[in-house]
Amino acid sequence: MDLRFTPEENAFRAEVRTFMTTEVPLHVRKKTEVGEGLSKADLVASHKALAKKGWAAPHWPKAYGGTGWTPIQHHIFTEELQANSVPQPLPFNVSMCGPVIIAFGTEEQKKRYLPKMYNLDEWWCQGFSEPGAGSDLAGLKTTAVKNDGQYVINGQKTWTTLAQHADWCFVLARTDMEAKKQLGISFILVDMKSPGITVRPIQTIDGGHEVNEVFFDDVKVPLENLVGQENRGWDCAKFLLGNERVGIARIGLSKQRIGRIKQLAAKVMSGDKSLMADERFAEKVAAVEVELKALEMTQLRVLAEDAKRKSNMPNPASSILKIKGSEIQQATTELLLEVAGPLSVPYLPDEADFGDGDHWAAPAAPQYFNFRKVSIYGGSNEIQRNIIAKAVLGF
Amino acid sequence: MDLRFTPEENAFRAEVRTFMTTEVPLHVRKKTEVGEGLSKADLVASHKALAKKGWAAPHWPKAYGGTGWTPIQHHIFTEELQANSVPQPLPFNVSMCGPVIIAFGTEEQKKRYLPKMYNLDEWWCQGFSEPGAGSDLAGLKTTAVKNDGQYVINGQKTWTTLAQHADWCFVLARTDMEAKKQLGISFILVDMKSPGITVRPIQTIDGGHEVNEVFFDDVKVPLENLVGQENRGWDCAKFLLGNERVGIARIGLSKQRIGRIKQLAAKVMSGDKSLMADERFAEKVAAVEVELKALEMTQLRVLAEDAKRKSNMPNPASSILKIKGSEIQQATTELLLEVAGPLSVPYLPDEADFGDGDHWAAPAAPQYFNFRKVSIYGGSNEIQRNIIAKAVLGF
């Protein structure tokens, strides 16, 4: 047992950090740090910087552009990415659709889609959730009927993140109307420029526009856009959801936000001293730091175990990463809101400079509102507890 | 709407307080205040003082010695009783068995039992719980078989509080072995001196001896000791459990303990100041005080509503009193344990003077351990939440 990073691992961390702080556009990192929304151009610029370095999809097989890193290297990479406020490479491309195409796609599909996915020359979005099917995807109703040598898709998807930027959408649709539950569903790639697609923004409580409804009205898709076997799309979906847990704890992000909370709380006065000099506030921050340190160690333990696991299925212990990770992320947004205090009341989406100037407090409330989602999406924390109860405790 | 006590109510409070502080033996109140265990003689002395005043069973009908008070007077009485560290009149006598006999008993039973019950000339204990039937009483297995003009009782009861002092026990036993669940159970009065009864103490984690197992081995009981109808004992039990909520929130007790915490924390040093002068500790105490004030108002609301309710069934909102009341009681024991700190480590049951001298810290850990029970007994807090979910929210 040796619980320290090796010199090689520390050197790797230094290399990653140097890259992040010198090659990723500074304005994108700054916006991310202070909580300003990112434009499509921002996300593309940051993704492309990583792609140029060969780090846009580190966990892909080397043949398709992956890095072949050890689990610890992946951990270090993710941590430094988040700690330096670098946006994650677009997850719909590299963590979701890419791995599915690598695992289930044809050679033609791999050639056609993967390079543009890797370089973010094409932007993907995820067509899974429906109004009647959230945590329970088996209830989905969108249909893809084979007709005249193509699929004709009808239905409605929702919570489709950044669909407004997307060139392509990977869709789960029912291809066998008789089959029950998870059976009879297929995984289909849909060009967002196809006639019959309508994207409607959903205004969320943080005031932002991150998610959308996507309507499919007789949308025609070539049969070769099917990934894997027809009616076996559930295999792809399960595989994809298992991959979602990469970086799910967002430890680096929480570290970064705690650093920022301390910085701002040292400037905000509460009575005759700074808020950070207030014992009670400082102890609340410290309590979150303790949880975060424990979670960091938990993450390393899960990584070490995963490296030894033969199974392809997600380690159920990673549900802890999701539960505690989301709780800690939410706790940091609550602390930031507390720092902002009465200055968080104004809603100034258009005129905020979001720097460390006058309007530093403006993103505090929107971030607090926005981060309520992290205990809901990707399988709510209640679902994660069900998973642990069943898979770990054997109830 | 007028939320202040009337002058009459305030005068009543003063009368009660004067009585409590002058007529109830001081040494019993002192022991109760500091958390020392009470002997049988202590409890009898305190109960008899109340009985002499006519206050041993205020909620009984006036014909049997009750007071005819308003709900608010009952509230004030209970609050002053607890605030002045007066032990509750023995609940097995006056809150449990007495009301059942008044509601279901024969005239002979009322004459035979009620006066001695009221005056604590006979001590009662409750034979309900069994090893296999805790929150779910319908599963009980103790049998009472009619044979030769008597009931012959066999079985085992557990968690029988203070059975070591008891002269009588009211027992739930199965009289119809074929009937299902709650049916076929009878409510029977058993003389503890009957041959075949064995009382075995259960040592609890607080080091005390409060509860027992009681074994019934061919115990013979006259048929006239049946209360109500044979096989309909469940009606008595339900009625009795509904009565348990009198004073269940124990608001006066928690007030008293908070006062004591503040007194002790002002003497204990933490670094260069008293613990009470420590902002963080003071805020923790204040947070409990807020919850308690809210609960006191909730209790008054429930009382006001109850006075208007026609139904005999307990008001489901009183489950809130149980849940929050127990949480607050437990919080006060946690605060007291924190005050005692390292001085709570010694286990000194025999030599504690339990006054405000050297060993004031000795009861802190035992009380903390002991009070874990308050969220378990009388229907655990999980059961209380089920009740609210069903009866209030309609799930």
Added chain:
Amino acid sequence: MDFDLSDDQRQIKDSVDRMLAAAYADLKTKAAAQKEPAGFSVGNWKQFADLGLLGIPFAEDHGGLGAGPVETMLVMDAIGRNAAIEPYLSTVVLGGGLLRHAGTAAQKAALIPGVIEGTHRLALAHQERQSRFDLADVSATARSDGAGGYILNGEKLVVLGGDSADTLIVVARIDGQRRDRAGIGLFLVGGTAAGVTRKGYATQDGGRAADITFANVKIGAEDVIAGKGSDGLASLEHVIDEAIAALAAEAIGAMAALHDLTVDYLKTRKQFGVAIGSFQVLQHKSVDMFTALEQARSMGYYATMMAAEPNAAERRRAMAAVKVQIGKSAKFVGETAIQLHGGIGMTMEYKAGHYFKRLTMIEMAFGNTEHFLRALAHAGGLIPAAA
């Protein structure tokens, strides 16, 4: 002790409930109202006036109802229940409260009738960039002009309803150092007076506020509410205490509505083939919401009872306790409701998010839970130490 409403009170409750339920039946109507110049529906405001609601706390001499905290509670509860955005708090409770407590007879006669008719709106400008939750932290200055008037300079932030109020009540320092309790004055300033610059904006909860600067604003003697030698802070504190009681009622209304919405959602929303309300964990969470709501409701009654308490120290201690309970319950009920709703709770197209955001802002208003918990602890709590 009696929790029942009188007939008059029940009538007020019924009328405000009915009016606001109709006005806020559709979120699209609310969105349209937010786009009106004042940031809320002037039509609704007229209805408040027509029902007499704007006159609740004012003396009958001025055309008011001469009613008290109970009646204010009923209106604020309805406002909370509907996530309404009319500036009742800023105009009637805060502005009107200071006029009631500290205004001269002439000031009352001049302003209150307009307030009651709905033609004149008030706003309280007390908060500054550095003041956080300390009411005595005042750096804006009022310099005597030697003729009973003052010259006002300084900046006030997040003045609720301040962007369109006709008259501002401004807290400014006459004497002493920043954070001194003494030397704080209260002044009436026209919203468009010379030297007043207002930057209005929407607030996170859908209301309106303004940052306002005062540059050598001249205040005549007739516009001084509390001048040199008077205890402006005491009046301010009293009004803030009344506002806390009002906010408690609003929060309770919002929590009650949000809890109802959540229970309904759990009973109707299906996942895995069953209503999600059949899951015990979700049932118990909604029970915990219910408990938090009822504890808050109890403290709301306590607030109503103590809002009129003449002993300022007792009143302040009680209101600190109220705000702590309200803040805790609001945070728990709001966050849990969103969690139980899942995605739909995150959208502005559904009412849950509106309640959640308002509850978040109420938790922070006039001091967050931490602030008032500390204040209560400093004041020795509610229960004395044993002797």
Added chain:
Amino acid sequence: MDFDLSDDQRQIKDSVDRMLAAAYADLKTKAAAQKEPAGFSVGNWKQFADLGLLGIPFAEDHGGLGAGPVETMLVMDAIGRNAAIEPYLSTVVLGGGLLRHAGTAAQKAALIPGVIEGTHRLALAHQERQSRFDLADVSATARSDGAGGYILNGEKLVVLGGDSADTLIVVARIDGQRRDRAGIGLFLVGGTAAGVTRKGYATQDGGRAADITFANVKIGAEDVIAGKGSDGLASLEHVIDEAIAALAAEAIGAMAALHDLTVDYLKTRKQFGVAIGSFQVLQHKSVDMFTALEQARSMGYYATMMAAEPNAAERRRAMAAVKVQIGKSAKFVGETAIQLHGGIGMTMEYKAGHYFKRLTMIEMAFGNTEHFLRALAHAGGLIPAAA
């Protein structure tokens, strides 16, 4: 980074696990051991010695294994898992630790072999009536006798294992004021030396401790561990940090066993005709226990890693964080386990209560959660402020 045990480590783990599982298979055996004169089973202690466990942290020169925090963690985990009461912490970790860090070569040679053989037990006497959790709060005095020795006076409370220890290591003040960091000495004192009065008693968690007074106790120069001018407090702090890592492992063992017991109970105990573990609310509570346990386990690894950290400030900061997590998890797991067990958890006839009581005492040992949270906050936390 590697979480695997070496073969040697695995062997230690297997042997201590096996030995204690057998010794503690029956609570009656434990009760009998508590009635032995020392308050624990001398037979068990011999087995600790025979397996080499008492020599783990000591140098091979003295007959020890020369092993480190990982091996100590394995032993303490097994002690926790079995709610064992042998004085490993007081003799090997605390007493032995001070000898290792600060003892002279002669002191080590004289005492360590006896410790390893199980024939000599140590105890650390540092806590005083007023000191609470402040290690520098020392009022017992050591007055120089002018010949390299000292005269010891004062009182020490709750000395773990102090009622039957052969040698006490006493913390006393040579110079300065109560609570000064400088001027604190460390001394070896025979348990039955002239002037030593011990009042032994059981502790809440089934162990033994003593209150000890020292009246003009003569200490020869050879029994001074840290005398005038040396930094006794630094050695004491280092040993307490090692003890925190050891306690973390014990707590994790106890929590793991308690969690297993609870899950088993939920699966077998029937109410309303079904196993109570079929209720989702109870399942989720046991999941939350599991999460608390795993977070504590992670911090246990961190503690093991940082126990040997040479930078004292970094080590202390880390150990404060460790104690906070352990304390929180211990409280939550202990209380929840009792709640889920219901009545049976309240009795001494069932193991759950033993774990709960021990976890309660661990939360308080060397400082409670509040104490270490404050210490961590004072030290600036774990993450630096952004630049």
